[in-house]
Structures are given as structure tokens and as C-alpha cells.
Amino acid sequence: MTYLMVLGGLVLLFIGGEGLVRGSVSVARKLNISELVIGLTLVGFGTSVPELVTSLRAINEGAVGIAVGNVVGSNIANILLVLGIAALIHPIITNPRALMRDTSVMVIVTILLCGLIWFDLFSRLAGFMLMACLVAYVGFSLFADQTTGDEASVLHAEEAETVEANYGVIFGILMALAGLVGVVFGAKLLVDGGVTIAREFGISETVIGLSIVAVGTSLPELATSAIAAFRGKADVALGNIIGSNIFNILGILGVTALVHPFSVRSVPVGDVTTNAVTSGAGTSLISLGDMSALILSVGLMVLFAITGRLIARWEGAVLLFGYALYMGLTFNLIPVPAIL
Template sequence: MTYLMVLGGLVLLFVGGEALVRGSVSIARKLNISELVIGLTLVGFGTSVPELVTSLQAIDKGAVGISVGNVVGSNIANILLVLGVAAMIRPIMTNPRALSRDGMIMLGVTALLCVLIWFDGFSRVAGIALLVLLATYLIYSLVADQSRDSDPASLHAAEGGTVEASYGLLLGLVIAVAGLAGVVLGANLLVDGAVTIARDLGVSETIIGLTIVAVGTSLPELSTSVIAAFRGKSDVALGNVIGSNIFNVLGILGMTALVHPFTLRGGMAVEAMSQQHVSSIISSKDVGALILSVFLLMLFVMTGRRIARWEGAVLLLAYALYFGLLFNLIPVPGILPHG
């Protein structure tokens, strides 16, 4: 029954997320909003809504490991699993000039996440700062892209064009609301099921968050990337993955810390806690996998015009290696303090 609950939650997250994006895009087009804005906001970040709702649901239930593990695991899965599978199906054509700006921002955001994990700095102030950075990134991108005919602007406009949604204002609103309801219900089922599975299997909630939950909430990115690869528009899907990873850190963790500050060394309410002798729920292997995934992506994107099949295989191999480390099949020395 528990596994059916998790499966049902994943299905609702995927279907609801798709409906939310398509309904929102349809409304935006009816309001004559440009494809550039649609691509950068509704499409670029829309696929991260399942992660956002799931993390908020998890933090509300006190499941910090699932909430944070979902974000860290999703960013790892987006690169190593999603792009790896897509590249194995068909090499992913890339435009380094179009991806360089957002790629560098993703690199900086990932470094910021590592710093926050190291210092366990997920306070309400940090949450506000992350959301301000997200707003700054959006405003800067929109202004920069609209001021000139740039490669990033073309990429974001193409992202908007990939969504086939022309339902009109009213029907689009109904579809978007129904999609949001599906995402909320799916996230609730997924979190409850994931917590139960963790207890039944005797593993930490963080591991479940890094695996089952993270992979499940990354299904929209996987679907987008695979379809785009078959259509020969894989650079658009690659840009969507980069945008999703940026939003996961700045938007999801920012909103989560703002709503309910937490600690990686003990749970909730970090503001008055000092837990220097408690292990971090995000370990050195998790941070290492996150850094490795970003390094491999930037290396493959910037050194060629495509992510070849053998490079996709490298990404998938790295993901398999991470799972081996995650389940202690391969020993690894500790790097994080007490983690």
C-alpha cells in the first residue's frame, strides 16, 4: 500500500506539473506575454514546481532529510541521470554561447549551496537572501535578453515555444488550478509514503529524499529532455535543466528556509540551536556528487558542440557511482565537519 501511495504521488506530481505549466503558458499567451518571458519563468522554472511543493510539504511534516535531500538529489539527477539518458538516446546538441551565462550562474549557485551546507546556514535570513538573488537573476536575465538579440534570449524564447498550449484564458486557468491541486496532493502522498518507506527499510529519510523523491520530482525534466532530444532541440532541454537547478537552490531552499528555518544537524528551528557535535544529514559524498555533476556538465558543454553518447554514458556511470557511495557500497572519507 505504501509503495502504491508513492507511485500515485509521483504520477500526480508529473501529470499535475505538466498541467500547471501548460495551463499557465496558455494564460500567458492569451495575455500576450512574450515567449522570452514564458520560457524564462513559466517553462524554465515550471518543471521545478513538484520539487518546491514536495520540499514545503516535507518541511511542514518535520522531514528535513526529505526536503533538503529532494533539492540536492534533484540537482544531481537532473544532470547525471536526465541528461545522461537523453544523450544516450541521441547526442545533445549544445550552444556554448547561449548556455554560458546561465551555466556560470548555476556554477555560482552550486558553490553557494555548498557553503550553506558546510556552515549549516539555512536560517530565515538566508532564505530571504536566496529569494532576493533569484529575483535579481530573473530581472537581470529579462532586461539583458530583451535589450539585444542575444543567444540566451533566443534559447529562452525557444523554451517557451516548446510548450504546445493554446487553450484560451478560462480553460487555461482551469487546467492550471487542477494541475496545482494535483501537485499538492501528489506531494502529500509522496512525502507520507517516503517517510513510511524510510522507517520500514531502516534507512534515513535523507537517502529516500536523495533517491526516490529526487528522481520522482525530476521526471518533468527527464520527459522534456528526452522529447527534445528526439526533436533535435536538445539545447533547449539543456537550458531548462540549468534553469531548474538554479531555481531549486535559490527558489526552493530559499522559500523553505523562509517558511521554516531548519538545520542539517538536528531538524527544525535552527535559529537558537548549537549542534556542532551532530552529524550533517548531507554528507561529503552528496556534496562531492553535486560538485562532480556540475563540473562534468560544464566540461562537456564548453568543450564541444554536443554531449555525445559516450559523455552521456559517463554521466550515467557517475550517477551509478554516487548510488554506490550513497548506500555505502564504496568507502569514502569524511570531508564535511561531523558529516
């Protein structure tokens, strides 16, 4: 039954996320909102709604490991898994000038996330600051893209064009609302099932968040990127991943900390290690290895995307191998001494 809950949650998150994005994009087009704005906001950030709802659900249940692991794991999966698959489908021709601004922001906020985890600073003030940074980033990006019309603006507009959604306003609204309902119920099933599996098999909730939950909430990004790659527009997939990773850190953790401040340190209670929802002292739920994997994945993406102006199929295979290696280490399937 538990596995059916998790599977049902994954399916609802995927279908609901797709419906939410397509319905929202359709309504935006009927309201004559530009493809540039749609690509930068609804598409770039809309695919991260499953992560947002799942993290909020997890923090409400006291499962901090799932909430934070979902964000860290999703960002790793977006690069190593989603981008790797997209590059295997079709080599990604990159434009460093178009990617420079958003990539720089992603690198900065990734370092910021590691700092917040290291010093355990997920207070309501930190949440407010993260949200303020997100608003500033979106505002500056819209202003810069609309005034300069450079390569970055073209990339953001192409992100919107990959979404086929031309329904009526009423149908679009109904689709978006139905998608949101699906995401909410999917998040509930996924979190409840993940917590149950963690307790039954003695696996930490953080591992479940970094793996099953993270992959499940990254399915919309995977679908969008795969479709773009099949159409020969894999560079759009790269832009979508960068935008999603930025929103995951600034938006999801920002909203989560605003709604419910939390601690990423575990608190031993007898023989059981629980999560600290408000405060606590203990070992970090997100290990140094997890943060290293996040930083290395970002580094690989930047290296592959900017140096050769092309992410080749073999580089996509390297990314996928890196994700398989990370999952093996996460579940203790690969002995660390042998790697070292």
C-alpha cells in the first residue's frame, strides 16, 4: 500500500505539474502576455511548483529532511539526470552570452544555500531575504530582457514556445486549478509514503528526500527538457534547468522558511534521530557529501556548457554516470573507501 501511495503521488505530481503549467501558459497567452515573460516566470518557475508544495507539506509534517533534501536533491537531479538525458537525446548547443547572467545567479545562490545549511540559518528573516532576492532577480531579468533584447531574452522566449498550450481562458483556468489540486494531493501521498518507507526500512527521511522525492518532483523538468531535446531545442532545456534551480533555492526554501522556520540539524531522542522543526543542535541532515555533490554538479554543468559551446552526448553520459554514482553513495551501495 505504501508503494502505491508513493507511485500515486509521483503520477499526480507529474500530471498536476504539467496541467498547471499548460493551463497557466494558455491563460497568459490569451491575455497577450509576451512569450518572454511566460518563459521567465510561468515555465521557468512553474515546473518547480511540485517541489514547492512537497517541501511545504513535508515541513508541516515535521519531515525537515524531506523538505530540504527535496530541494538539494532536485537541483542535483536537474543537472545530472535531466540535463544528462537531454544531452543524450540531442547534443546541446550552448550560447555562453545568453547563459552568463542566469548561470552566474545559479552559482551564487547555490553557494548561498550551502552557507545557510552549514550555519543552520533557516529563520523567518532568512526566508524573507531569499524571497526578496527572488523578486529582485525576476524584476531585473524582465527589465534587462525587455530593454536590451539580447540572447538571454531570446532563450527565455523560446522556453515558453516549447509549451504547446492554446486553450480558451476558462478551460485554461480549470486546467491550472485541476493541476494545482493534483500537485497538492500528490505531494501529500508522496510525503506520507516517503516517511512510512523511511521508518519501515530504517532509512533517513533525508535520503528519501534526496532520491525518491527529488526525482519525483523533477519529473516536470524532465518532461519539458526531453520534449525540447527531441525538437532540437535542447539549449532551451538548459535554460529551464537553470531557472528551476534558482527558484528551488530562493523561492521554495524562502517560502518554506517564511511559513515555518526550521533547523537542518537532527536531535537524538533516545535511540531515534528526529528532525528539528524550530531549533536544535546535532549533526546536519544535509551532509558535506551532499553539498559537495551539489557544487560539483553545478561545476560540471558550467564547465560543459561554457567551455566548448556544446554539451555533447558523451558529456551527458558523464552527467548520468555522476548521478548513478551519487545515488549509489547515498544508499551506501558503493563502499566509500573503494572510491577513495
